[in-house]
Each structure stands twice: as C-alpha cells, then as structure tokens.
Amino acid sequence: MKTPVIQAKDLNLTFETNDGPVHALKGVNLDIQQGDFVSFIGPSGCGKTTFLRCIAGLETPTGGSLTVNGMSPDNARKARAYGYVFQAAGLYPWRTIGGNIRLPLEIMGYSKQKQAEQVQRTLELVDLAGFEKKFPWQLSGGMQQRASIARALAFDADILLMDEPFGALDEIVRDHLNAELLKLWDRTGKTVGFVTHSIPEAVFLSTKIVVMSPRPGRITDVIESTLPRERPLEIRDSKEFIEIAHRVREGLKAGSEV
Numbered sequence: 001m002k003t004p005v006i007q008a009k010d011l012n013l014t015f016e017t018n019d020g021p022v023h024a025l026k027g028v029n030l031d032i033q034q035g036d037f038v039s040f041i042g043p044s045g046c047g048k049t050t051f052l053r054c055i056a057g058l059e060t061p062t063g064g065s066l067t068v069n070g071m072s073p074d075n076a077r078k079a080r081a082y083g084y085v086f087q088a089a090g091l092y093p094w095r096t097i098g099g100n101i102r103l104p105l106e107i108m109g110y111s112k113q114k115q116a117e118q119v120q121r122t123l124e125l126v127d128l129a130g131f132e133k134k135f136p137w138q139l140s141g142g143m144q145q146r147a148s149i150a151r152a153l154a155f156d157a158d159i160l161l162m163d164e165p166f167g168a169l170d171e172i173v174r175d176h177l178n179a180e181l182l183k184l185w186d187r188t189g190k191t192v193g194f195v196t197h198s199i200p201e202a203v204f205l206s207t208k209i210v211v212m213s214p215r216p217g218r219i220t221d222v223i224e225s226t227l228p229r230e231r232p233l234e235i236r237d238s239k240e241f242i243e244i245a246h247r248v249r250e251g252l253k254a255g256s257e258v
C-alpha cells in the first residue's frame with residue numbers, strides 16, 4: 001500500500017482554558033490516501049474543525065504524530081500543500097472575483113501571465129467562466145462559495161481542505177454544488193478533507209466517512225464507501241446509499257450515548 005498523504009497516529013490536542021482542559025482530539029488514528037474524499041461528521045464540538053486545522057498546520061497537536069505529504073503539517077503549509085475553503089466564502093469585497101482568486105498567486109510571486117492562466121482555468125473548473133470582472137456582492141451565495149473554491153484551487157495544491165463550505169446554503173444550491181464538487185474531484189484527482197453536519201452530504205461525496213464524537217473528541221467509526229465513483233444525485237435513493245447513511249446515523253447515535 002502507498003504511503004498515506006495524511007497520517008495521524010494517536011493524535012491528541014488539549015486546549016488549556018480558564019475552565020480547565022478541553023480534550024478537542026484524543027487518540028485519533030487515521031490514514032488518508034491520495035485521491036480519497038474524506039468527510040468528517042459528528043456533533044458540534046467533536047473536533048472536526050480542530051482536526052482539519054491540525055492538518056493545515058494552523059493548530060499544534062499536544063501529542064501523537066501527524067504527517068502531510070510525509071512532512072510536518074507546518075512544513076506542508078509552507079510548501080503550499082493544500083488549499084483551504086472556509087465556512088463563509090470570505091472573499092474580499094473590494095476585489096473582483098478574478099482579483100480574489102489571483103491574490104494567493106500574487107503573494108506567491110506567480111508571473112502575470114501564469115496568474116491570468118490559473119484564474120481562467122480555475123474559473124472554468126468551478127463553472128464561473130465570464131464572472132472574472134464581477135464583484136462578490138454581484139454573485140449569489142452559491143457562486144461566491146464556488147469562487148472561494150476556485151481561490152483554494154488556484155495554486156494547484158494536491159490537497160483540498162473544506163470546513164463546512166456549503167453549510168449556509170439552501171438545499172437545492174447545496175445539491176448542485178455537491179454534484180459539481182464531485183465532478184471537480186473526479187477531474188482533478190485531488191485528496192479532499194471535508195467537514196459536514198449532513199449525513200446525506202457525507203455519504204454522497206465521500207470515499208471514506210469519519211464519524212466523530214465529543215468530550216473527548218475522537219473517531220468512533222471509519223466507513224469505506226462502496227458507492228461507485230460516478231454518482232448522480234439519484235443515487236441517494238439507492239439501497240446501498242441508504243445503508244451507508246444508516247451506519248453513519250448509528251455511529252453518531254452510539255457516540256452520543258457514551
């Protein structure tokens with residue numbers, strides 16, 4: 001088996017707070033392989049965001065080990081190993097869509113020509129070709145979120161980390177973006193880490209579903225999806241889909257009973 005792109009071994013993170021220690025992550029073991037689409041699901045406070053932030057090198061674990069592309073998360077961050085998509089699109093209102101996507105490329109010193117090429121390429125990837133000169137407020141919430149995905153893809157990192165990117169959107173828009181994201185993942189072969197509260201979203205998108213539970217934050221089940229790689233939205237009515245969703249639900253229930 002190939003070396004995992006992301007590997008956590010007995011990972012712990014305890015926050016010291018005025019009210020005492022908070023065990024955000026305890027004994028987390030997980031291997032993520034190249035090209036996996038991994039969703040993290042669990043109730044509020046189970047450590048989903050904390051784990052994603054550890055992978056991104058934005059939070060420092062207090063125990064265990066974590067590697068990203070075989071290096072420390074901090075080195076992987078410096079090597080621009082990942083793009084990060086936040087809950088809110090977080091686009092700069094004074095920059096156009098193109099200007100927002102270009103920003104990380106400017107910071108990284110890409111040539112003007114390469115910047116323009118990458119902006120066009122990623123706008124096409126997220127189906128926003130032609131919107132380069134618009135400002136964020138001229139776009140719908142779903143389009144803004146797609147622009148923020150384009151920004152995370154612009155510098156061609158192999159890993160895409162997404163923290164509840166579609167949580168604030170209505171169901172129809174969310175369905176559409178889920179389908180688009182799957183296509184994008186299929187086309188680019190990226191490794192995706194995706195935080196969600198939605199069981200159907202996790203089952204629809206993932207090759208692997210990581211079920212977590214709080215106090216202390218830990219993994220209670222890892223479900224390898226048996227669904228085919230190509231997934232029309234109607235797959236959600238299939239027996240296989242419903243069975244996987246059931247297992248996720250049972251995992252969430254078991255975690256909350258401990």
Ligand SMILES: Nc1ncnc2c1ncn2[C@@H]1O[C@H](COP(=O)(O)OP(=O)(O)OP(=O)(O)O)[C@@H](O)[C@H]1O
Binds near residue numbers: 017022
């Ligand atoms: N910087 C911090 N300082 C202290 N405690 C923190 C900090 N960040 C997170 N926590 C605590 O760690 C635990 C895990 O938080 P985290 O945000 O990772 O959970 P989550 O599963 O992503 O929750 P949600 O679904 O609500 O976003 C929570 O109890 C939270 O209060």
